[in-house]
Every structure is written in C-alpha cells, then in structure tokens.
Amino acid sequence: MRLSLALLASALWLAGCASTPQDPSGTWINQAAIDAAAQGGPLREALLAYGPNLEWRIDTARQLATVSNGFELSEGQLQVDPAAGWNVDFYGDFHEHLSLAGAQLLQAPSSNSPAQHFVRPQTPAAADAPQGSSFEHALYAAYLGGDWQIEQGSGQGGLVRFHADGAVEGLPGAERYALCLAGDCAAMSGEHDSLWLQLGNQGSAWLFERDGDALRVFAAVNQAATDEMPDYRPGEQVWLLQRN
Template sequence: MRYALSLALAALLLGGCASHKPEDFNGTWINQRAIDAASKGTSLRQAIADNGPVLEWKIDTSKQQATLSNGFEAADGQLLANKNDWQVNFQSGQSEQLSLDGKTLVQAPGQLGKEQAFSRANPPANTPLGGAFEKALYQAYLGGNWKIVEGPGQGGVAHFRENGSVDGLPGPDRYALCLAGDCATMGGEHDSLWLEREQRGSPWIFTRKGNRMEIFQAMNRAQPDQMPLLAPAARRWVLEKQ
C-alpha cells in the first residue's frame, strides 16, 4: 500500500514538472542551435539549412498569437491549445506544433521541416521581429577583433557590430548577413552579405573557415532577364579573428 502510494506520488510530481502554464510559452524565442553551429566558423548557409528554416518565434498566449520569422519573411498564426502543447494555424492552411522541453521551445517536424529548437531571448520591447536572432547571430558569428591580413586597410582591425555597423574595414559603414529570401537566393551555394556606405551598397560573397574569413566581389552569372546569380570574383579582403 505504502509502495503504491509512493509510486503515485512520484508520478504526480513528474507530471507536475513536465506540465507548463500557458504564460511559460510567452516571449521571444531564437534558433540558438543555428547560431551555435555557425559560430564554430562554418558556412552560415549550411548552419541555417541544418537547423532552420525558422529563426525566431514571438508568442503571446493571451492574444492567441504566434509569429515566426525566417530572416526575410514573417507569418502570423493563431494559437490553439492542444493538450500540453500549442498548435499554430496560418492563413495559408499550414499548421505547426509547439511544445516546451524544459527551457527549450520545440517545433515538431512538419511542413516547415524537421524538429527545430529555440531558446528564450529577452530583447528590448521595441525590437522588430527577427531582430533578436540577428543580434545574437551577429555577436556570435562576427563579434570580436578581425585583423585585416590582406586587402585595403591591411594590418588594421575590423569590427562587425551587433547593430549592423562595421568599422575598421575601409569603405563600408554598415553590413547585413543574407539569411533568407532574394538576398540569400542570389548567392546560390555561397554565403553572401550586404556592404554599404551612406545607404548605398552591393552584395558580396564570403567564406568562413574557423577564424579565417575571405570576402569576394560578387559577379552576376545570370542572363539580363533572370534573377541575379552571384559567384565569387576577385578577392577583396582576408580577415583573421584574433
């Protein structure tokens, strides 16, 4: 009798640990696995392909709203309770399942790919959708000191800031990594980024292997009536992370 009671109590406690209140889902969640994979010094495109394509969720259970971002587009969905998790229904007709595994938000395998995992972020209230992921990625992937070992400014140090500004790299004062959409598609199998100065810029191709990054001018191989297809041309910079 005492043994059965102990088992029942243990089951109750375990069940309580596994359950989550609706408000536990609220807030901003970013794809930390994609960031961690990229920060090892590998291809950004591959890191997102292996762990995405969703990069950020914003959830408000009181309003039954969930919004996702893939780094280029956003989609608003309606939250519906489904046992211990939530179903997100979109106007397109597709739906996604969200649940909590400890402190991790889990998106079940579905129309948007295999299982994906997200960590809670606490961005300022005015941060736009996708901004929390972008800031965390920029800091992890390009943060720190980059010595210019080849190209304009050789011997100097460049800094790619988490707010999208760049200094120490002669020419540009802003940058953006191409995560999805036309910007990423134009790069084909290559990683690409946008460099600009005073709001005028162009796409560039880059490669990242460990602490070494090479930035190339982008050459368009597409026909005039086709979407641009960029390939690396002349190498402009070689940078090494200190």
C-alpha cells in the first residue's frame, strides 16, 4: 500500500511538472531574418521573407507580451493556453499563439502573420534599451560588421566600420547610422533599401544596394511635391564600399 501511494504521488508530481510550461520571459529575436540578410542581398527582402515580427519581449509575471516589427510595438495580454504554450491577446481583437520548442520560441501561423521562429539573442541589449534593440544590434553586426574599404567616393582608400550599436567610423560626414527596417522610411524609399546617416544633430536619408561584399550608397532624390510624403529614388552614387 505504501509503495502504491508513493508511486501515485510521484506520478502526480511528474504530471504537474509536465503541464507547467517553461517560462518564456525575456527577449527573443528573429534570427532567420538576420541569417537571410547576412547572405548579402537586399535587406528588406530578407526581413519581409522571414518577418514581419522581428522581436518579442515577454513578461510572464505581468502577463504582458510585446512584439516589434522594426517600426512599431504591439502590446498584448499573455495567458497560458491549457492545451500548450501561451495566447497573446492584442487590442483590436487579434491574437497570436506562442510555444517553446527546445531553444526556440515558436509563433504559430495566424490571420495576421505566418509561422515564425525566434531565439534568445547572444548579446542582449541593455535592460533599459528600447524594444527592438537586441534584434537591431544583431542585424547590424551580421549585415554590416567587419571592415569596409572605400573604393569610390569621399575618403577613397580609407576603412569604414559599422558598429552594432549604430556608430560608424571612417565614413566622411557621419558618426551614426540606422538601417530602415519598416514603416515610414520604407514607404518613402519604395523598393529600395535606405539608411540614415547622422553627424551631430544633422542627418539625412540615403539609398543603398548590397551585393555580396559590395555596398553602394546613393543620394536619395525626392520626387514628391513639397506637400507630399517624400518619394525617394536613387540619385548619384556617393560611395562604393568593399568588405575586406
């Protein structure tokens, strides 16, 4: 009898453990989109192919889940799904379902987005950094990391280094940069990739093309009227950079 009770207690304890999902709290990034971009092709094509969501931040203690698409944040209420995983309920009556599979956070396909996979960032951004920073830093390192030589343009022969935190060294007239991931900057540049270059308080948009280890940067020519949203098209090539 004692043996039977012990076995029953053990079985109940194991069942309880099996029904309690692992805590997914923390930051998760879309590594598949980063890996696709790192192949050296158009940036936003890679993000669209594996997006639209780029980073999740989950807080089970507060029952909150926030997702970033590179431009805007959506915050939802997180609830444990008795079947498996978690449901995220957003304002506007749309939902996402999350679950864990090994070291991955899985987002199930829904009416709003396709199935997507997320992983923990190797180097998470600071706790007080804006959401999306962990994905952005990992993308910047993979897409523009390393030494680039200026083959054509101002500073020809010099080396350029793009840092994961958005700093840039060696590019004349710039000390900060930001890649356009989505939103207004994407709408203004159409099918072209764009980035923002800034020196001090002054900055402007540029268009670029990435082809393997070659990076061409063009002036952004605005074809829109003064009272319309900017409509940028490539102008004169300003730099040709080659990654060493």
